[in-house]
Amino acid sequence: MRNPQLNGDGSLQHLLTIEGLPREVLVHILDTAASFVGVTEREVKKVPLLRGKSVFNLFFEASTRTRTTFEIAAKRLSADVINLNITVSSSTKGETLLDTVDNLSAMYADMFVVRHSSSGAAHLIANHVAPHVHVINAGDGRHAHPTQGLLDIYTIRHYKKDFTGLSVAIVGDVLHSRVARSLIHALTTLGAPDVRVIGPRTLLPTGVEQLGVSVHHDMREGLAGCDVVVMLRLQNERMKGPLLPSAQEFFKSYGLTPQKLALAKPDAIVMHPGPMNRGVEIDSSVADGPHSVILPQVTFGIAVRMAVMSILAGN
Amino acid sequence: MDLPDAEGLCEELARKLRAGVTESTGLVGIRTGGAWLAERLHRELKVSTPMGTLDISFYRDDFDAAGLHRQVKPSQIPFDVNGRHIVVIDDVLYTGRTVRAAMNELFDYGRPGKIELAALVDRGERQLPIAAQYVGAALSVPAGKLLRLARDERGKFFLRLSDAKPAA
Numbered sequence: 121m122r123n124p125q126l127n128g129d130g131s132l133q134h135l136l137t138i139e140g141l142p143r144e145v146l147v148h149i150l151d152t153a154a155s156f157v158g159v160t161e162r163e164v165k166k167v168p169l170l171r172g173k174s175v176f177n178l179f180f181e182a183s184t185r186t187r188t189t190f191e192i193a194a195k196r197l198s199a200d201v202i203n204l205n206i207t208v209s210s211s212t213k214g215e216t217l218l219d220t221v222d223n224l225s226a227m228y229a230d231m232f233v234v235r236h237s238s239s240g241a242a243h244l245i246a247n248h249v250a251p252h253v254h255v256i257n258a259g260d261g262r263h264a265h266p267t268q269g270l271l272d273i274y275t276i277r278h279y280k281k282d283f284t285g286l287s288v289a290i291v292g293d294v295l296h297s298r299v300a301r302s303l304i305h306a307l308t309t310l311g312a313p314d315v316r317v318i319g320p321r322t323l324l325p326t327g328v329e330q331l332g333v334s335v336h337h338d339m340r341e342g343l344a345g346c347d348v349v350v351m352l353r354l355q356n357e358r359m360k361g362p363l364l365p366s367a368q369e370f371f372k373s374y375g376l377t378p379q380k381l382a383l384a385k386p387d388a389i390v391m392h393p394g395p396m397n398r399g400v401e402i403d404s405s406v407a408d409g410p411h412s413v414i415l416p417q418v419t420f421g422i423a424v425r426m427a428v429m430s431i432l433a434g435n
Numbered sequence: 436m437d438l439p440d441a442e443g444l445c446e447e448l449a450r451k452l453r454a455g456v457t458e459s460t461g462l463v464g465i466r467t468g469g470a471w472l473a474e475r476l477h478r479e480l481k482v483s484t485p486m487g488t489l490d491i492s493f494y495r496d497d498f499d500a501a502g503l504h505r506q507v508k509p510s511q512i513p514f515d516v517n518g519r520h521i522v523v524i525d526d527v528l529y530t531g532r533t534v535r536a537a538m539n540e541l542f543d544y545g546r547p548g549k550i551e552l553a554a555l556v557d558r559g560e561r562q563l564p565i566a567a568q569y570v571g572a573a574l575s576v577p578a579g580k581l582l583r584l585a586r587d588e589r590g591k592f593f594l595r596l597s598d599a600k601p602a603a
Contacts, residue, residue, distance in 0.1 A: 164543035167493035434502030
């Protein structure tokens with residue numbers, strides 16, 4: 121089957137998921153992002169690449185970091201950005217997703233950045249829009265959050281230089297996490313040899329080891345000797361039925377404390393996609409401690425999103 | 436066609452530049468050929484200001500047609516451009532579009548006092564009102580050919596002529 125993200129010549133038309141993307145595409149995005157990091161340190165933090173283009177931020181689900189960094193990224197590329205606050209727009213009056221997209225396309229949209237609680241929403245839009253329009257998935261249900269996965273691997277590459285020999289532990293609510301799925305695909309594509317997922321049985325998807333990861337239910341065992349610890353947010357809003365005894369109970373077993381972190385390598389980095397639940401999945405002393413690269417992740421997210429937008433717009 | 440010796444042209448360019456640059460001049464090479472050249476000239480002219488390099492991929496005027504260049508590298512301007520005398524260095528001056536992009540990028544670092552242009556080869560056929568103050572040699576090259584600076588494994592410069600890729 122044709123990869124719906126790629127053009128006939130193998131170049132990126134949309135960014136919907138990291139799954140199935142060739143290694144060269146990921147490396148190209150990371151290398152381009154590195155050049156954009158330099159741009160954000162200059163007197164004028166803008167380049168004219170997307171001058172005259174209109175980027176529509178279409179967020180059907182709450183977001184602060186992702187929506188803001190997409191907006192900053194588009195503005196630094198000189199695009200016009202239109203943010204749609206969907207909770208007060210027509211969808212609450214019953215307009216379908218594709219009708220909304222058609223109407224925005226009639227306003228000359230060149231790019232849609234889409235977040236939706238339904239898995240596959242960005243695919244649906246990508247299959248529907250005109251050939252010159254690009255779609256970026258900014259998170260769809262439990263499925264994928266490709267730009268988060270990309271900024272995560274950018275952050276890992278920044279601090280660890282390369283992926284060979286790297287041990288990465290992904291901890292917590294993997295079941296509901298599109299961030300975890302995107303990161304696992306990115307890491308295995310780039311050749312990270314040891315990716316571990318750690319969590320209670322109820323919060324790990326069945327068959328997750330088929331993605332090329334090892335599974336641990338004991339956090340101490342899973343963290344032993346790893347280079348990177350990625351903590352996931354406990355997604356209470358997506359939980360249907362009782363998967364956990366309580367948040368306190370979860371913290372006891374799977375919260376990242378200085379004692380547990382001490383089992384990782386001494387130079388291990390700690391990441392979190394945000395928003396953090398302090399005292400649930402991560403202890404404040406770790407979140408604000410010397411191993412934490414959680415705020416640099418946010419900053420790198422701007423450059424990574426600039427890279428994705430400019431590569432798509434040029435294809 | 437016979438191509439001139441790039442090493443000889445480089446010496447000629449250095450000789451001409453010597454009269455125009457001072458300690459505080461900022462030499463800025465355009466990636467990749469211009470950056471190699473700037474590196475060499477920076478060493479030979481003993482300029483104390485560290486040299487800069489520009490990757491003009493984010494400023495190209497053919498982005499809509501050609502897309503983003505496959506290998507973008509960060510630009511590096513390790514000095515304050517405000518008020519400074521800057522010499523932009525490129526291997527081959529042709530349409531002038533690359534130089535236009537380079538000047539636009541420089542202005543995003545600040546307001547230079549004066550910008551001059553040095554090129555190893557000027558092949559004419561300008562499409563913009565741009566001229567070089569320092570030129571190694573003028574050379575007529577058939578349209579549709581790509582002329583570039585290359586380096587052998589010992590770092591020796593030579594010119595290479597190839598067929599230009601058809602526009603995407």
